[in-house]
Amino acid sequence: MAHNNKGVVKRVEWRISVGDGSSERVGHSCMWAMTASLALKLYMFMKKAWEIGLNDPRKFIHCLKVGIALTCVSLFYYLKPLYDGVGGNAMWAVMTVIVVFENTAGATISKTINRICGTSLAGFLAFGVNWVARRAGNEFEPLIAGVSLFLLASAATFSRFIPTIKARFDYGALIFILTFSLISISGYRVEELMNMAQQRIFTIVIGTCLCIIVSLTICPIWAGQELHVLVTGNLDKLANSLRGCVTQYFSHSEASAISDDESNRKLLGYKCVLSSKATEDVMANLARWEPAHGCFNFRHPWKQYLKIAATMRNCASCIDALIGCINSENKAPDQIKKNMRSISLKVVTNCASLIRELALTMKNMTNSCKVDILIMEMNNAAQELSDLLKSYPKLVDPSESHNAQDTQIEVAAKIEIPVMEIIQVVTLASLLIEIVARVKCIVKAVEELSDLAKFKPAKSKQHAVENKFSPDQEKDEKTINKIQIVF
Numbered sequence: 001m002a003h004n005n006k007g008v009v010k011r012v013e014w015r016i017s018v019g020d021g022s023s024e025r026v027g028h029s030c031m032w033a034m035t036a037s038l039a040l041k042l043y044m045f046m047k048k049a050w051e052i053g054l055n056d057p058r059k060f061i062h063c064l065k066v067g068i069a070l071t072c073v074s075l076f077y078y079l080k081p082l083y084d085g086v087g088g089n090a091m092w093a094v095m096t097v098i099v100v101f102e103n104t105a106g107a108t109i110s111k112t113i114n115r116i117c118g119t120s121l122a123g124f125l126a127f128g129v130n131w132v133a134r135r136a137g138n139e140f141e142p143l144i145a146g147v148s149l150f151l152l153a154s155a156a157t158f159s160r161f162i163p164t165i166k167a168r169f170d171y172g173a174l175i176f177i178l179t180f181s182l183i184s185i186s187g188y189r190v191e192e193l194m195n196m197a198q199q200r201i202f203t204i205v206i207g208t209c210l211c212i213i214v215s216l217t218i219c220p221i222w223a224g225q226e227l228h229v230l231v232t233g234n235l236d237k238l239a240n241s242l243r244g245c246v247t248q249y250f251s252h253s254e255a256s257a258i259s260d261d262e263s264n265r266k267l268l269g270y271k272c273v274l275s276s277k278a279t280e281d282v283m284a285n286l287a288r289w290e291p292a293h294g295c296f297n298f299r300h301p302w303k304q305y306l307k308i309a310a311t312m313r314n315c316a317s318c319i320d321a322l323i324g325c326i327n328s329e330n331k332a333p334d335q336i337k338k339n340m341r342s343i344s345l346k347v348v349t350n351c352a353s354l355i356r357e358l359a360l361t362m363k364n365m366t367n368s369c370k371v372d373i374l375i376m377e378m379n380n381a382a383q384e385l386s387d388l389l390k391s392y393p394k395l396v397d398p399s400e401s402h403n404a405q406d407t408q409i410e411v412a413a414k415i416e417i418p419v420m421e422i423i424q425v426v427t428l429a430s431l432l433i434e435i436v437a438r439v440k441c442i443v444k445a446v447e448e449l450s451d452l453a454k455f456k457p458a459k460s461k462q463h464a465v466e467n468k469f470s471p472d473q474e475k476d477e478k479t480i481n482k483i484q485i486v487f
Contacts, residue, residue: 061219062103069097069214073207089199096207101215105293106223106286108215112208113289114172119204122179123197125152129184149184153177167285216291224287224296227280228362231305234276234312235359235442237269239352241319242435246348249326249428250341273309273316280309295365301452308445315438322431325424332424340425343385347432350378351439358446367450367458375443382436385429 053060076082076090083090100111133144156177159165165173183197244267287302354374361368449455 058103058219058221062221065214065218066097066101068218069101069210070094072214073097073210076203076206089196089203091203092200093203093207093210096204097211100208101211103221104223104226104286105215105220106283106288106290108211109289110168110286111171112212114169115175116205116208118172118175119179119201122176123183123201126180126183127194127197145184149181152180156180168288220293222287222290222293222296223283224290224300224302225294227283227287227302227305228296230276230280230283231309231312232359232362234269234273234309235355235362237272238312238316238319239355239359241267241270241316242322242355243348243352245319245323245326246344246428246432250337250345270316270319273312274320277309277313280306297453301449304445304449304452308442308449311438311441311445315435315442318431318435318438322428322435325427325431328424330424332422336422336425340388340429343381343388344429344432347378347381347385347436350374350381351432351435354378354439355442358442361450361455362446364456365453366456369458371443375440378436378439382433386433389426389429 073093073096076093096115100108100115102108102111129145129148133141133148136144156173160170160173186196248267284302284306287300290296292298354371357368357370357374361371
């Protein structure tokens with residue numbers, strides 16, 4: 001009996017020891033799995049960050065510029081002669097570089113000027129209030145300081161809600177509130193307020209000047225150039241979307257039905273036009289702070305780019321409605337589409353060619369004689385499309401289609417089927433005519449820009465007629481000819 005008990009105890013001990021070893025192995029495997037998962041996530045993060053840098057190397061350059069600025073300003077702490085000149089307030093220069101330095105030159109200059117103006121104005125007002133409060137005596141000094149802080153801080157905060165101030169001086173108003181609060185509050189206890197304020201303003205000026213020098217001298221990124229590239233690129237996207245959607249609608253080949261990713265991106269390019277308003281507003285605001293650079297003068301009409309972008313969004317919204325009409329469930333018969341195909345494609349081709357020519361005009365900042373020719377051809381094509389719609393025979397002639405015994409319901413039944421057959425192509429043609437009108441608005445806005453920015457004069461008309469079509473426009477013509485040959 002005792003022998004059996006000993007055996008049972010040994011087996012239990014063996015089981016317990018085996019169980020402890022397996023739990024340790026499970027714990028180690030879980031740790032390894034978590035480590036591998038973290039390493040994989042870190043690798044994917046680094047890979048994505050590297051791809052972002054490769055797609056836009058200017059991000060790497062901006063990081064290096066910030067590092068250079070911080071290294072230079074930190075010398076006021078590391079070198080004793082410089083440190084003795086500014087004292088412990090050298091940290092304000094470091095903070096200024098961190099807060100002020102931005103990706104584009106316009107943003108850096110904007111924040112720099114706002115910080116200097118806000119700090120200087122707040123400092124002068126705070127000194128004035130402090131001087132008056134001290135002359136009033138110890139009893140009224142805290143009262144005057146508190147009331148002035150309440151009034152000026154409230155007024156500066158309210159000014160941030162005013163659109164014109166918020167657009168250009170929002171950061172300056174924020175710095176004004178911060179500086180005035182610090183000086184007015186600390187001035188109540190600090191005796192050498194003037195010396196401290198002078199050192200802080202001096203260090204802030206050092207930091208801001210260093211930011212401007214580094215931003216403008218080392219591979220500068222101009223907000224105005226970014227806005228120019230964005231607007232001209234959106235013009236090309238608008239032309240590609242307009243041409244692609246209508247061409248795809250009138251093409252019934254299997255290859256066109258299954259399009260690749262690149263063609264889909266071109267087809268949906270108009271959505272970039274619709275969603276770029278916020279970016280354009282920010283860039284236009286920052287571009288006004290920048291000095292003359294490249295082919296852009298100091299007083300370049302950046303606001304006109306916003307007007308051009310607004311007309312482009314109007315046209316893009318019409319293209320959105322056009323795509324909705326094309327993708328509707330109510331499909332038109334092939335025979336009706338065939339009657340509208342040639343003239344519709346002609347309208348689209350002329351509109352796309354004109355938009356591309358406007359983009360080329362803006363890119364080169366040179367007037368073009370092709371614009372007048374393309375406008376005339378677009379108007380002629382739109383007039384032909386309008387005449388085609390007007391020449392459509394009446395679907396049902398009441399004097400011939402029914403007699404006096406026919407009820408209104410019977411007449412409606414006769415009209416309903418033909419109307420539903422052509423409603424898609426008629427809507428499409430009407431939208432194309434509306435797009436022509438909106439393209440004219442884009443032309444007008446670009447012409448205003450050419451007058452304000454003083455674009456270079458156009459080349460001779462003879463040269464323009466000989467080279468009427470760009471490579472993209474010739475591609476449009478070839479595509480339409482292929483579609484017409486198929487049908």
